[in-house]
Amino acid sequence: MYKIGLIVNPIAGMGGRVGLKGTDGETILQKAKNLGAIALSPKRTSAALEILLAIKNNLKMITCPSDMGENEAVNCGFVPEIISGIRTEETTFKDTQKAACIMRDHSVDLLLFAGGDGTARDIYTSIGKTLPVIGIPTGVKIHSSVFASSPHKAGKLALLYLQKKLHKLKEVEVMDIDEQAFRNGIVKTMLFGYLKVPYERRYIQGGKLGSSPSDEIIQKAIAEDIIENMNNDFLYIIGPGTTTRAIMQRLHLNYTLLGVDAVYKKELIGLDLNESELLKLINKKKKVKLIITPIGGQGYIFGRGNQQLSPQVIWNVKRENIIIVATHNKIISLKRYSLLVDTGDLSLDRALGGYAQIVTNYHERTVYKVEF
């Protein structure tokens, strides 16, 4: 018997149709409703669930009451088990977070959730990487790779995973933008963490199609290149991200995925360092290299998700000692836009602008533009 959890964010997507660029926050939700917004989640969730009807008799579905999953499941013909402790009206992100924790405690094989980037954040905040998840894209903002490229594909992916036709899990970025800033015309995308999703190239948003090896293989090749060129006289500061993590894994060192770590003579000497700790280390070791990777889809190398790498840290490291690592998939995800810097120090941003050589594979560099 397969066991699946289902959480639907019933208000996801409502802000989009009425031009509000998102539905985070009660005031915005009310505004969306006043503008005549209709709920998109039910229909899109049903499109995914219909695929799972193929295994209905072997599927135990656990979901939230009312329009957070029960309605969609029942309408599709499932007889779900409804969890308790979740409100049935005027639900908020807290209900999503609570429901995710309950699903985890029920040991579901897979958590299917419908929503947008805000919902993905809530799932990440509550359960992290403890469960494999698949996002059904119903929200306004879909920057996170956790979402399937369509509701239909979310259902297909879930089916393949539950039937054990698909075994591979991939950590993907949970991204969200600052909605308030976005409404003022400023796109500020932030990396919040990583979720584990069943991975099949053709189903995941931004997932690479075609016939090349996946990023995981290329990340290992990049790590090999970096380690081959490591000089024991230098301190290596390792920025956040899965591409840089591959270096730490290759060195068999502990690491923080979202933090900044330090390596000297191929040994870990600092974990999850803040700005002042970094400055102390830099002053002590003098010779320093900084290894960073851009955030997929938007290209920031400084100023998003790695604020520990402050202008002072970067000035001290010096531009020629910055090593950028990224797979071609990540570069392509920028849709031909440049790498970006936004350190808060305009003169530094200017100094970092121009062209950089990105390590994109073993013994391979891609020359790419950096803008501010």
Place this chain on the structure above:
Amino acid sequence: MKYNPKIHEQLVNSDKIAEMHPYQDESTSQGLLEIMYKTEQLFKEISGLDRFSLHPGGGAHGIYTISSIIWAYHKSRGEEDKRNEIITTAFSHPADAAAPRVKGYKIRIIYPDENGYPDIEALKEAVSEHTSALFITNPEDTGIFNSKIAKFTKIVHDVGGFCAYDQANANGLLGITRAKEANFDLIFYNLHKTFSSPHGCGGPGAGIVGVTEKLAKFLPVPVVDYNKKNDNYFLDYNRPDSIGKVKDFYGVIPVILRAYAWIMSLGAEGLREVSNVAILNNNYAMKKILELRGASMAFPEHKCRIEQVRYSWQKLTEETGITTEDIQRRVFDFGTHYWTSHEPWLIPEPFTIEPSESYSKDDIDEFVAILGQIVKEAYESPEKVKNAPHKSSVHRISYDVLDAPSKWAITWRAYRKKYKGYFQHK
């Protein structure tokens, strides 16, 4: 696949060729040596370069040979360790990066600028005293001809590097532009793509390599030469600076013979006509394809293309969920060919169409009609496309094995190392 005249098959299957043995005495193989010699002379004229090796058995092999020649040149100057970088572009063939990497080079890749040309500012940033050479196609796979190519070659020459022209596909360039005029030092042609050998299914092919006089002494041995005094052709092994042998014997003779016959039957004007028609066919197909719902092309500001176009089904995919790979599988049901793109896929949901000179207006109309039918199905009955192919014995192949290097066995040696029996892991 272009049309390859059937008479050429009769030529290569004739006893005069098929019964020959590579070890027979030169005096008994003068006819074939003459053909090889004259084939080289033809390619010297087509490219403007000074000497050719007919040995490499395919495109990647040709690029590897070029890498070896350049390496040998720098070695002759004691610079082989310093000159250790090859620059190429993201829209050039991936073998332009892969083959020199096998030779031991480090690779620098240039992405396209906003206009679809290789970013010339990035090239300026990439060149240095470590630059060994630039490997580039023109036009790239977008079909956009880079009219500033002479500036690219100058930038590389100014730092002491060489420029190698990947002209695997020359269908749109014959008699119109040459490597020499763009200041290239090396070139390779895939005879099986342009010069009358069937292309596909893994060969046989030939990726012949041409060089300027400066690099001629490094060509593989043997080369075919003519002794005017004795009026005979001979295999010249006495080339002390040669990179040595890159292949058994002297090249893929049937492919070389077909190319010779094809060029001789067309003549100089005929070759130019080939390219003119290939370009005309491509631009006609482009106009029709862009009328299809959901189709677009990369860098649409370039209204005319050379011999191919890289298109995108991005809009169709967004509207229907049907991807370019789904369409590829459905096209097979109609008994024809469709190609997506080299890696990496810079253009979303890509497909690349190159009609060449072989196809009539009716042929092109039929091909576009097939695409039109599939587009209709994508919007009206997408499952029909999703579940394709319907007429193939092999339905779909998973790419997941590409993520398992421990299973890769692309050579017999690798297979023996990793497997103990019929795909049973050791």
